[in-house]
Amino acid sequence: MAVRADLRRISRLYDWTFGDDNVLDGVKDRLASSTTPILLILDNCDDSTVDYNRYIPNGDQVTVLLTTRLSNARKYASADPQDAGKKLFLRLDGLDxxxxxxxxxxxxxxxxxxxxxxxxxxxxxxxxxxxxxxxxxxxxxxxxxxxxxxxxxxxxxxxxxxxxxxxxxxxxxxxxKVSATFKVSAEALAQLGSTDTSALDALALLDILAFMHHQDVHEEIFVRAWSYEDVILLSWGEEDELDEEAELDIRYLSPWHVAQCRRFLHSRPLDERMHAFRKARAHLDRLSLVNVDPATKSVSLHSLVYAWARARLQRPGEAWASAASILALSTEGRKDRQPFSDRLVRHLETSFQFASGLRDGAIFPPQRELCRIWYRFAWQMYRTSSTETIALCEQLVERTKDCCGKSCTEVGLVDAQYILGIAYLKNGQVKEAVEQLEHVVQIRESLAEDDDPDRLASQHALATAYYRNEQIAQAIELLVHVVKVQQKRLAVNDPDRLSSQHELARAYLDADNGHPAQAVELLEHVVRVRKKILLEDHPSRLASQHELARAYLDDGQLGLATELLEHVVRVQEKSLLEDHANRLASQHVLARVYWADGQGQRALDLIQHVVAVWQTKQSKLQVDHPLQIQSERFLANMLEKLAVSDEALDPVDSSSADHDPGEQA
Missing domain, CATH: 1.10.8 (Helicase, Ruva Protein; domain 3)
Structure with a gap:
């Protein structure tokens, strides 16, 4: 042992003679009885199985400096003589x-x-x-x-x-070497693993952490994955009962993913797995291979430990498959955004980025199982507006084509193409969205009944793409059909039904000839329902109120438009930042209402404020936002009118001054 060997060197230095069995006690006694000050340095005390108190003399003249990577080494520190409530312990986190x-x-x-x-x-x-x-x-x-x-x-x-x-x-x-400092800890865990299996669990956990983001790995990821395993196994039943269509379906995770998840901590009851996970995490924390946040219990790795943890792996594909399966299972098969999604998405992005560099044969997931992972990742990344969404969805489509073969038009591929289409739409790639979603709608219309939820969802998405591509007539035609079907099969307060009615009303407002009366009728209904089921500052409730005010403006009901928009702006001023696009859009339309209602000064003050905020924000965006261009155009029209008007603030016809929709983002 290194400390005992160093004590022998001390005994030789002072010409102290002890038998091998008495070296420790003899040196300690001599140091403790010293009448001159002594500094004793116990360096690199990193073995968690050793009690280092055995090597610390008790003499008044001995000062001991102990260095270690063990996070629980505070127990060896003596009390601070100037503050009895503190110990002489210093954690070094790096240089300044x-x-x-x-x-x-x-x-x-x-x-x-x-x-x-x-x-x-x-x-x-x-x-x-x-x-x-x-x-x-x-x-x-x-x-x-x-x-x-x-x-x-x-x-x-x-x-x-x-x-x-x-x-x-x-x-x-x-x-x-830098890596040597981490290898010492890993070797200590491997040695401890001969008597304590939780040390081997710690090494397995380190392998998995190497393929997640290196910061804030929450315990919740593992708990959700383990809780979802039985749901997957029950839904699949006996594998020999699966038909070809189920085999090709990428929407659901499979027993293969459960098996990869169970490579870590195996199959145990949830409470036992939780206990084992925490013991493994504690081993890594004690050896300073990870840091555990005391409040959230989330795990983070130093960037160098993180790089070393991947480099040390002999079979990285196997560790990646386990990590990716745990992440995919933690989504619990859900497509909607959850509070958990924001904590998860960085790990999904990291897993996707690492996958491109892994190609170690059979260890890497079979193509179809990889597609199922990507499909689960895609929904969570789409919901959180991840910058990696498009790249992942495009790869998902290509890989699904490869594994589905001739059946790809019927099963699997259409689901991948659908999420790619809506991701294009969300990213502003409108033409690509239209092309992708037209194909999806064509396939789903040939396979499913009118009231099939997936068919309706893809029709709604295509109509929205048509609207943003200024194909208003096609958007109206498709949305009228969708709304008609949904009114038969969905409840009045169903979110999908309300969303389609909202989109149809917007399309009515922006049609060539305009249909404000029909838009008002639809939106009054949507606003009434959303007021009952959503909080006052919910984005969907505010968006429908915004559109209804716009419909009132186009329908000449200026009093109702003013009252409603002033309410929307008041709520947004409390709940949104000054430069939020939705807040600026509502202020823009309110300025139009003031102008049309003869309140010229209020209109001018408000639109000038909106333009000023947009111009300040533009330096961050680096490109002009469409709503910024609309606001600047409206202000220019106002100023041009004022320049030739006999009256300082003579209102103009709102319809001729500004044709922009002013819609919510």
């Missing part, structure tokens, strides 16, 4: 930023010490989480001209640079 930059720059004699160099150095030390050994190794790579500062700052996200950083030796460090 200035010291880290200086450590990186010091050996880099060939680097210019200008503003850009220090900025690049700041990026590097931040990416390395201010880890001293990692910064030392990075400095040596830069000094040897393998990289310039800027090149290294730009390369740190690459797997090549991460592997090089972990495995490059440093003469200044005891462990030589």
């Amino acid at each position: 930023p200035d010291a880290a930059v200086n450590l990186l720059m010091e050996p880099s004699e060939t680097q210019d010490r200008d503003h850009d160099s220090f900025a690049d150095a700041g990026r590097i030390v931040k990416a390395l989480d201010f880890h001293p050994l990692a910064i030392t190794v990075a400095g040596s790579l830069i000094q040897s001209a393998v990289y310039s500062l800027k090149e290294y700052a730009n390369a740190l996200d690459s797997r090549l640079a991460q592997a090089e950083l972990l495995d490059t030796e440093s003469e200044q460090a005891r462990y030589k």
Whole structure:
């Protein structure tokens, strides 16, 4: 043992003679009886099976400095003589930023010490989480001209640079390599695993964490996945009873995913799995391989531990399949957005990004099982507006084509194409959405009855795409059909029915000849129902009130339009940021109402405010938002009218001044 060997060296240094069995007690006694001050350093006390109190002398003249990666080492610290409620324990989380930059720059004699160099150095030390050994190794790579500062700052996200950083030796460090400091902890767990299986569970958990995002892995992910396993197994029944259509269906996870999930902690009752998970997590936390948030109990990994955890795997595809299956099962087969979705989506994005680099044969998921994972990921990513949604959905469509073969027009592919179509629509790729959704509607109309929910959903989505593509007549024709069917089969307060009625009313307002009376009738009904079932500041309730006010404006009912929009704006001013697009859209339409009603000064003040906010926001967007263009055009029309008017604030005809819809985003 390293500590005992060091104590032998101390005994030789002072020419103290003890038998091998008495070295520990003998050295402790001699140190404790010393009359001169002594500093005893117990370095790298990282073995969780050792009680280091055995090596700490009790003499008044001995000060002991103990260094360790064990998170529970506070128990070895003595009380602070200046504050009895505290212990002399210091947790080192990394260098401070200035010291880290200086450590990186010091050996880099060939680097210019200008503003850009220090900025690049700041990026590097931040990416390395201010880890001293990692910064030392990075400095040596830069000094040897393998990289310039800027090149290294730009390369740190690459797997090549991460592997090089972990495995490059440093003469200044005891462990030589960054990876060695983590290997010590992993080897300690492996050794402990011979008598404590929870240590092996900890290593298995580390493998799974390597393929999720490195921050905020919530316990809830695992609990939801384990709770959903039995639902999957019951829904599939005996595998030999499955027909071809069920085999091709990508909408549902399968027993294969349950099997991958059960590679970690196997099949146990939920309470036992929870207990085992927490014991495994505690092992990793105790060895500082992870950090556990004391409030949320979520797990985070240092970025270097995270890179090392993947690099150490002999079969990364197997670990990825387990992690991805756990993530997919945690969605519980749901398509809607949940509070849980926001905590989950970063892990889904990370899992998707890693998958492209994994190709280790049979360990990687069979094509159809991968499609089922992507389908579950796609819905949660779509609901949370993830920037990876389009890329994932496009890959989902291509992979589903590969695994469905000739049957792809009937089963599987149409579901993948549907979510790709609505993702295109949400992303503003309207023409691509129309093309994709026309195909989906054609297939579903040939397969399903008029009142089939999937058929109606795809028709609604296509109509919305037509509307945004300015194919208003086609949107109205399709929505009239959808609303007619939904009125027969859905309750009055059904969200899908209300949404279709809302969309139809918008299309009526923006038709070439306009149908404001029909829009008013529909929207008054929608507003009445939503007021009963939704909170005052719910986006859908506010959107229908906004559209109803717009319909009142087009129908010449200015008093009702003013009253309703002023209410909407008041609510939005409390619930939305000043530059939120929906708040600005409502203020824009209210300015139009004021102008049409002869309240010129109020209209001018409000639209000038809207334009000013849009122009401030534009620097963040980098491109003009359509609503910004509409507001600027309306203001220009007002100012042009005022310039030729005999009266300072003579109102103009709202319909000729501004043809924009002013719709809610």
